Structures are given as C-alpha cells and as structure tokens.
Amino acid sequence: MKKILVVHGPNLDLLGKREPEIYGHETLADINAAIEAEGASLGLSCVFFQSNYEGGIIEKIHEAMEDYDGIILNAGAYTHYSYAIRDAIAVVKKPCIEVHLSNIHARDEFRHTSVIAPVCTGQIAGFGSYSYILAIRALSHLCI
16 A cells, blocks of 8 residues: 655644634544545545654655655745755655645745646645645655
C-alpha cells in the first residue's frame, strides 16, 4: 500500500474556529478523517502531521525521502516566503501537491505568490476541505 504524508502548517490546528467565513467550519480532525477515508478507497495509507513551526515541517518532509510515496502540503503562510520548505520539497523528489482551503489568488496580494509551487507537482486551491480530496485523488494517479 502506498503511503502519503499529509502536512498541515501553521494555524491549521485552529480550523473550525479560525475565520470560518474563509476556512469553513470543519475541524482539522474532520478534514483528516475525510482524507483518510478517500485515501483508503484509493488504496493509499495516509499519515497526518501538523506543526506551527517551520523546522518541524521541514523535518517531516525530509522523512518522505525514505518513508512516503507522496506528499500533500498545506504550508499556510509559509507558502509565501519559506525557501527552506521549498528546498526540503525539492530535495525529497517525491510527488507533492500544494493545497489551500481558500483561493489564495483571490485574497490579499501577498498571498498570490507561492515560493513552493515551482517545486511541487501541482497546486489545488479554493475548494475548501475538498481541495485535500482532489489532492489525494491526484496522488493516487501519480504514485501508482
């Protein structure tokens, strides 16, 4: 069974409480359960990790080099300025889908640029928690 790492970045532990008009009412546990169910239906095993710290995210991405077949990453605000996370994704060389709950291109101008997108396989944004479902489906095709 292929193993997928799902990494949630800063403030995603507050989903359901944090700006529900932007991020929805689902909690991170709700979203992880939906990803896990979809992954299982596709023959994928999912491991979840959330951190508000850049170094923790980088160390977990490094684990993907040996332990995982693909990555789903919502780097939160780190998307827009973390060259360290970008470099971690680049060195791991596994399919990585960048995910955002909101449409980052329809929000504040500083959110329009992703420094991690150029090293990711693709980006999915703006579909709420369904963005993750689209990402796991994409990885199911990339990790066969």
